Amino acid sequence: MSTPSMTLFHSPASPFVRKVMVLLHETGQLDRVAINTITLSPVSPDSGLNEDNPAGKIPALRLADGSVLHDSRVILDYLDHQHVGNPLIPREGSARWRRLMLASLADAILDAAVLIRYETFLRPADKHWDLWLDNQREKIERALAYLERDSIAELSSAFDIAAISVACALGYLDFRMPSLDWRAAQPQLAKWYADVRQRPSLKATEPPTA
Numbered sequence: 001m002s003t004p005s006m007t008l009f010h011s012p013a014s015p016f017v018r019k020v021m022v023l024l025h026e027t028g029q030l031d032r033v034a035i036n037t038i039t040l041s042p043v044s045p046d047s048g049l050n051e052d053n054p055a056g057k058i059p060a061l062r063l064a065d066g067s068v069l070h071d072s073r074v075i076l077d078y079l080d081h082q083h084v085g086n087p088l089i090p091r092e093g094s095a096r097w098r099r100l101m102l103a104s105l106a107d108a109i110l111d112a113a114v115l116i117r118y119e120t121f122l123r124p125a126d127k128h129w130d131l132w133l134d135n136q137r138e139k140i141e142r143a144l145a146y147l148e149r150d151s152i153a154e155l156s157s158a159f160d161i162a163a164i165s166v167a168c169a170l171g172y173l174d175f176r177m178p179s180l181d182w183r184a185a186q187p188q189l190a191k192w193y194a195d196v197r198q199r200p201s202l203k204a205t206e207p208p209t210a
């Protein structure tokens with residue numbers, strides 16, 4: 001086993017960090033990265049993290065030369081260039097843009113779900129803004145409907161950047177928004193997810209239950 005040359009700023013509850021961890025599993029690079037688990041939120045930042053990462057978000061990846069990469073999309077792209085197996089992000093052609101677009105759609109689900117989490121968990125209940133929450137939920141529902149309608153065959157064709165991102169988004173909805181019950185309106189997506197969540201990379205990175 002080699003000594004890790006990089007450090008990943010990490011939280012087991014972060015779906016964006018989870019995408020990076022899944023790629024590390026899938027590409028056999030886990031032993032190259034030391035894990036630095038931190039606790040943070042927009043109202044309790046981590047000063048060490050902010051130094052070379054002004055947005056103060058995770059994931060961030062400190063490289064061997066001390067420089068820091070963020071955000072998850074940049075880190076995934078970087079790590080996908082550091083292994084010798086099949087790329088998980090197509091390098092060129094229409095496949096590249098399509099797979100990245102599906103990954104971006106999954107990130108849009110996550111952005112909305114994380115904002116809902118902050119609004120409902122961090123902000124006092126008497127200040128919750130229902131219209132704003134409803135519109136974030138609608139973004140999630142529209143994105144899920146698009147995946148169900150247009151993307152099942154594509155998601156099933158490869159476990160790559162698109163599939164990793166969608167799987168992590170669905171895992172986060174189960175973790176933080178179980179009442180959404182997304183499976184009821186998306187039976188094909190539910191079936192796809194039931195299969196892929198058995199992959200060792202997804203099993204090993206499941207969010208904490210408590």
Ligand SMILES: N[C@@H](CCC(=O)N[C@@H](CS)C(=O)NCC(=O)O)C(=O)O
Nearest residue numbers: 014016041042057058059071072073
């Ligand atoms: N677009 C970013 C989003 C990362 C993100 O929102 N991370 C959350 C944790 S899940 C975070 O660091 N929140 C702290 C904050 O917003 O200050 C990415 O893809 O990495």
